[in-house]
Amino acid sequence: MEPIDVAIVGGGPAGAYCAYNLAENGIYPTIFDHSHPREKPCGGLISPLAQELFPFLKKLPIEHVKIEIVYLVSPSGRKFSINMKRKEAICVSRLEFDLFLLKMAMDKGAEWRKERVVEVKREGKIWKIKTDKNVYSSKKIVGADGVNSIVRSKVTKPLKAVDKGVCYGYFAEGLEDEAISFHFLPRRNGYIWIIPRKKNVSIGIGCAEILHPSQLKKELDTFIRKNYPKIKIVSKWTALIPNIKKVETFCSPTAGPSWILIGDAAGHAHPISGEGILYALMDGELAAQAIMHNNPLSFERLWRCTYGLNLLLSGKLQKWVYRRTFSELYCMYIKLSSLIR
Ligand SMILES: Cc1cc2nc3c(=O)[nH]c(=O)nc-3n(C[C@H](O)[C@H](O)[C@H](O)COP(=O)(O)OP(=O)(O)OC[C@H]3O[C@@H](n4cnc5c(N)ncnc54)[C@H](O)[C@@H]3O)c2cc1C
Known part of the structure; x- marks a missing residue:
């Protein structure tokens, strides 16, 4: 059997959006994810910034709540109201949102296999991906399989508890x-x-x-x-x-010549707010760019230049905030x- 061109492990926002961007540009990846449909434990809050950067989020054809006012309650109990009228946030169910993204990718030609990946290993230049149903070969692999990423543990160190x-x-x-x-x-x-x-x-x-x-x-x-x-x-x-609090973890690699880690698998969520959907989408887009240029390694530079400093500083600020x-x-x-x- 011919190896798959790009295998994406995990079809959450990062994996599905990466697949969508690839498929839109003529590279048709295979996504492995056993979980859909499922409700991920999540607030489902999509920030105004995420909507600005990804305008399709402003016209989501799924049920969502528009947020015009947000209350912050300080540790002493003081309540601050933040008016969001000019820049609304929205809240979605992750069951519907993640399925919507997955369908977006499939409509462009990406393939989704409802299979759980149980093992990943490299044999020469090829990745062997063992699922609960089959074994596949792939030229490139994208780890979009969340915070306990199986791909991450193969290509670099898993995220530590800290x-x-x-x-x-x-x-x-x-x-x-x-x-x-x-x-x-x-x-x-x-x-x-x-x-x-x-x-x-x-x-x-x-x-x-x-x-x-x-x-x-x-x-x-x-x-x-x-x-x-x-x-x-x-x-x-x-x-x-x-x-991510440790600079050492922040500096650890997220890409190699034939692999990329994105979204939670890369550790990319905002250390103070916990916002992760924005980073998952940005990573999905940047990873697709790197693959389209046949240079997965360039993902490293792309995300670090786009928002790396913001994540690093927020990680440092967090304990003060x-x-x-x-x-x-x-x-x-x-x-x-x-x-x-
Ligand atoms: C409690 C909580 C609340 C949050 N609230 C918000 C919020 O309001 N707004 C916000 O922006 N962010 C929020 N986040 C962060 C956000 O949920 C994540 O950052 C975001 O989902 C990351 O997307 P992802 O695609 O990288 O990973 P995930 O969404 O975790 O998707 C990973 C996918 O990989 C699949 N997978 C895992 N292992 C395998 C395997 N072995 N084989 C095949 N598939 C596999 C899973 O089934 C899953 O579908 C919250 C997080 C938590 C925990």
Whole structure:
């Protein structure tokens, strides 16, 4: 069997958008992802910046909520309202959003195989990809398989616990009309969020340190009992998110002559806000550019020049932002900068 030209492991936003860009330019990749359709534990918040950079996000043909006002609650309990009328954020369900992106890629000619990759290895210039159903060969491989990437562990070191954050939360009913809000935690590097979507609300707690989820659950449950005792929990989840703090990890390679890591697999989520969809889409586009120029290695330079400094500085700033005095000031700063905009 002829080897596949480009195999993409993972069909989340990073993998699907990379596939879309490749297929639009005449390279038809194969995406391996066993999971769809599925609801990923996520706020599903898409920022104004993401919409500016990827205008198709402004016209999503799936259900979404437009966010005109966001509340930031500082550790001391001060509430700041941020008016988003001029630059709206939107909230989506990841079940629908991720499927939409995958379909976009398939409509252009990418192939999706509903298979879980269980092993990846290099044999000479060819990648051998073993799934739960078959074995494939590929000339190039893109690791878009999330924070615990199997491809990453083959091509470089897996993300260490210190470079991940942990989240615990619920999809719940009864708060759909609530405004979106972020509540900075007085004693931890993180926040509680309430993000309403069309059918439910994502209410969760995220922390830049690795804690046992039971510690987060306790804190979130206390918050819910105090503020929203009547909500109905539909499902609960625990999830990891990249949160690169070590410069060493930031400097580790994300591309080689025949491989690229993108999105969460590359560790690319914002260390302070946790925003990851934007970085997944940017990586998908840049990785496709690198492959189209037959130079996967150039992905390294492309992402570092585009937003590398922003990620590095935010990683350094993070521990300050979450200190109590700083998070008070940070909330004020965000409020002021929204007024200036
Ligand atoms: C609790 C939480 C809340 C968040 N909220 C937001 C938010 O509101 N806004 C925002 O911008 N970002 C948010 N993020 C971050 C965002 O979810 C991620 O950064 C983004 O999904 C990264 O996209 P990705 O495609 O790289 O990875 P993923 O979305 O994780 O997709 C990876 C895909 O790879 C597949 N996969 C994994 N292993 C294999 C395998 N072995 N074989 C085949 N397929 C495999 C998975 O099934 C999955 O579909 C949040 C994250 C968490 C954890």
